[in-house]
Amino acid sequence: xxxxxxxxxxxxxxxxxxQHTALLVIDPVNDFLSEGGAAWEMTKSTVKKxxxxxxxxxxxxxxxxxxxxxxxGPMAYTEEDYADARFQQRSGINRLMFENKMFLAGSWGADFxxxxxxxxxxxVLQPHKGTDVFETDLPGHLERLGTEQxxxxxxxxxxxxxxxxxxxxxHGYAVTFLSDAIGxxxxxxxxxSIHVNYPLIGxxxxxxxxxxxxxxxTERQVPMPGDTVVGSDRGEIGEVVEVVAGKDGGQDYLLVKxxxxxxxxxxxxxxxxxxxxxxxxxxxVPKLVVGKLPWGEPPSAAEAKEKFGPPKARVEKLYGxxxxxxxxxG
Numbered sequence: 001x002x003x004x005x006x007x008x009x010x011x012x013x014x015x016x017x018x019q020h021t022a023l024l025v026i027d028p029v030n031d032f033l034s035e036g037g038a039a040w041e042m043t044k045s046t047v048k049k050x051x052x053x054x055x056x057x058x059x060x061x062x063x064x065x066x067x068x069x070x071x072x073g074p075m076a077y078t079e080e081d082y083a084d085a086r087f088q089q090r091s092g093i094n095r096l097m098f099e100n101k102m103f104l105a106g107s108w109g110a111d112f113x114x115x116x117x118x119x120x121x122x123x124v125l126q127p128h129k130g131t132d133v134f135e136t137d138l139p140g141h142l143e144r145l146g147t148e149q150x151x152x153x154x155x156x157x158x159x160x161x162x163x164x165x166x167x168x169x170x171h172g173y174a175v176t177f178l179s180d181a182i183g184x185x186x187x188x189x190x191x192x193s194i195h196v197n198y199p200l201i202g203x204x205x206x207x208x209x210x211x212x213x214x215x216x217x218t219e220r221q222v223p224m225p226g227d228t229v230v231g232s233d234r235g236e237i238g239e240v241v242e243v244v245a246g247k248d249g250g251q252d253y254l255l256v257k258x259x260x261x262x263x264x265x266x267x268x269x270x271x272x273x274x275x276x277x278x279x280x281x282x283x284x285v286p287k288l289v290v291g292k293l294p295w296g297e298p299p300s301a302a303e304a305k306e307k308f309g310p311p312k313a314r315v316e317k318l319y320g321x322x323x324x325x326x327x328x329x330g
Contacts (some may be wrong), residue, residue: 014276020149021069046186149173150174150176161293162201223254
């Protein structure tokens, strides 16, 4: 596994820089997206609801035009995967794919949807054998490309998209999920990922139009009074009344006055801002969580120091009364 990257999210207040952004399209294949595909009866409700194929077309075309690398992450299973590696015995989803003969190597079902085929400048990854595209050659390509922000779309919301996003986040990538270019095997599975899990495990949930607009807003933009603050779940938090410079070593912050959404003034630290585009300020916290944060007063230097915790050199036992056991055999 690659080394953990330095966090790249704090204080970003512009759009998506094509030189440091990559688009990952997961499993845009016939078994998921075409009538007659092995999983079509499960996926068709959300694929049709979101018009996933057309949205992916627009997304991929826009990313290519902006110079954003497009990576395709499909699946393919061979006889050896089942006869030797016994993937069908590893998990429920592997059993489901095995029994329904999904994504068999060389088949129509494993092929890309005819409207979503890679082009010469795109990258086609090695097949993932479970639900995590990060366990393929994806990390090497992202490192080579200088990627900082990974944008995820495709199939399916609660499995491959979510697993891959979790893994990428753990490695320091700022992950954005595009909710209207993602489908799932059921509406409840889709809703749980989009509204509950993605806003917490990733950096932002957006729609295709927002992302494409962000590709042209790459110059750094300063938050302004009148901007609308949007949570990582796309929930509108309120209007910025004032942008305030921190005092006595405290952090700069945005002031959102109390109103219908919150019964107190909210002081949002500037390093929670991930993007500013078209008068909208995106922060990496869901709207549903903002009220649970200690943002009822302007951020102070003393409070920030407490949040950072103690220097490593001053920590005797990492877990209070215990230290990690150490590597096996060490």
